[in-house]
Amino acid sequence: LGRRSSKYEIFTLTTWLLREEQKGNVDGELATVIASIALACKQISSLVNRAGISNLTGLDGGENFSGEDQKKLDVVSNEVFANCLRSSGRTGVIASEEEEVPIAVEESYSGNYIVVFDPLDGSSNIDAGISVGSIWGVYEPSEECPIDAIDDPDKMMEQCVLNVCQPGKDLKCSGYCLYSSSTTIVLTVGHGVWGFTLDPAIGEFVLTHRDVKIPEKGKIYSFNEGNYNLWNDDLRAYMEHVKDPAAHNGKPYSARYIGSLVGDFHRTLLYGGIYGYPGDKKNPNGKLRLLYECAPMSFLAEQAGGKGTTGKRPCLEIMPEKVHQREPLFIGSKHEVELLEHFVAGK
Numbered sequence: 001l002g003r004r005s006s007k008y009e010i011f012t013l014t015t016w017l018l019r020e021e022q023k024g025n026v027d028g029e030l031a032t033v034i035a036s037i038a039l040a041c042k043q044i045s046s047l048v049n050r051a052g053i054s055n056l057t058g059l060d061g062g063e064n065f066s067g068e069d070q071k072k073l074d075v076v077s078n079e080v081f082a083n084c085l086r087s088s089g090r091t092g093v094i095a096s097e098e099e100e101v102p103i104a105v106e107e108s109y110s111g112n113y114i115v116v117f118d119p120l121d122g123s124s125n126i127d128a129g130i131s132v133g134s135i136w137g138v139y140e141p142s143e144e145c146p147i148d149a150i151d152d153p154d155k156m157m158e159q160c161v162l163n164v165c166q167p168g169k170d171l172k173c174s175g176y177c178l179y180s181s182s183t184t185i186v187l188t189v190g191h192g193v194w195g196f197t198l199d200p201a202i203g204e205f206v207l208t209h210r211d212v213k214i215p216e217k218g219k220i221y222s223f224n225e226g227n228y229n230l231w232n233d234d235l236r237a238y239m240e241h242v243k244d245p246a247a248h249n250g251k252p253y254s255a256r257y258i259g260s261l262v263g264d265f266h267r268t269l270l271y272g273g274i275y276g277y278p279g280d281k282k283n284p285n286g287k288l289r290l291l292y293e294c295a296p297m298s299f300l301a302e303q304a305g306g307k308g309t310t311g312k313r314p315c316l317e318i319m320p321e322k323v324h325q326r327e328p329l330f331i332g333s334k335h336e337v338e339l340l341e342h343f344v345a346g347k
């Protein structure tokens with residue numbers, strides 16, 4: 001029987017997950033993990049939107065492993081993410097920007113997925129109401145080191161670290177949620193990049209961005225030029241080139257930078273161009289963390305036909321040694337990223 005299409009039919013993240021399962025692109029366990037992440041994003045969206053009202057702006061007083069002062073919402077978002085992943089019953093180990101070490105999840109009874117996440121990205125912006133986001137990556141447990149209950153806590157910790165420290169090329173899912181003028185989830189399960197916007201009227205993420213492809217070439221560059229004096233000569237030469245109208249038949253690039261990777265990346269994904277957080281004299285490996293910022297965003301960029309690189313090598317090829325390891329990140333349209341690589345790596 002031909003399906004009667006109804007004008008009331010909506011295509012939600014849940015519908016999309018069911019279709020991806022039917023196509024064999026995800027299994028039921030992974031779909032459950034992703035649905036639990038979407039629930040966390042709905043809760044964080046509500047918390048972020050009401051931060052000023054419910055006294056959730058400002059500092060928590062703690063410091064995370066990267067040496068950053070934690071905002072109240074960093075800590076709260078971290079708990080929301082961890083609670084949703086735990087109650088999914090499909091998560092084996094979680095690693096977070098806001099947790100020093102990975103956490104084994106006892107409640108998992110099947111699936112055992114590994115989830116790495118940045119619960120609140122761009123949190124320095126939260127008190128000013130500027131866009132923030134959440135970023136995640138999902139891996140399967142590593143064969144060499146299956147997660148099973150071991151009495152020895154040191155051995156258990158070693159097992160957890162081994163399970164989260166996987167290269168981005170092994171990601172089964174990566175995505176982000178942008179908390180901005182709209183709340184939008186953008187994710188990939190290795191078959192293109194799809195975006196879903198939260199409809200507050202029904203509390204569902206509705207399909208709004210189908211199989212997103214990043215423009216081959218853009219006209220926006222997104223760097224914190226406040227660090228210019230700390231950059232090396234190659235990068236400065238690249239920056240001068242990008243800003244030289246003569247090099248772009250009279251039309252120089254525009255600069256856009258909001259200091260939230262999720263917001264800056266989302267604009268780059270849709271409009272094209274390049275986002276960069278280079279290493280510099282103070283921080284040779286830059287500021288961004290490979291596991292829950294560079295690798296998940298690079299998986300999305302590559303799935304959308306773009307590139308994500310440290311300048312020297314593709315981010316997805318790097319085997320993390322440490323959970324909070326930093327790497328330089330240059331990500332966006334192929335044309336701009338390859339031009340950058342030409343300047344900084346002589347490619």
Ligand code: AHG
Nearest residue numbers: 118120121122123124224259260261
């Ligand atoms: P987080 O808030 O999760 O610590 O991430 C902040 C990151 C990233 O979101 C952003 O692009 C970058 O820090 C901004 O750094 P600067 O303020 O040094 O430009």
Ligand code: MN
Nearest residue numbers: 064068097123
């Ligand atoms: Mn932080």
Ligand code: MN
Nearest residue numbers: 118121122293
């Ligand atoms: Mn971040």
Ligand code: MN
Nearest residue numbers: 097118120121
């Ligand atoms: Mn963060």
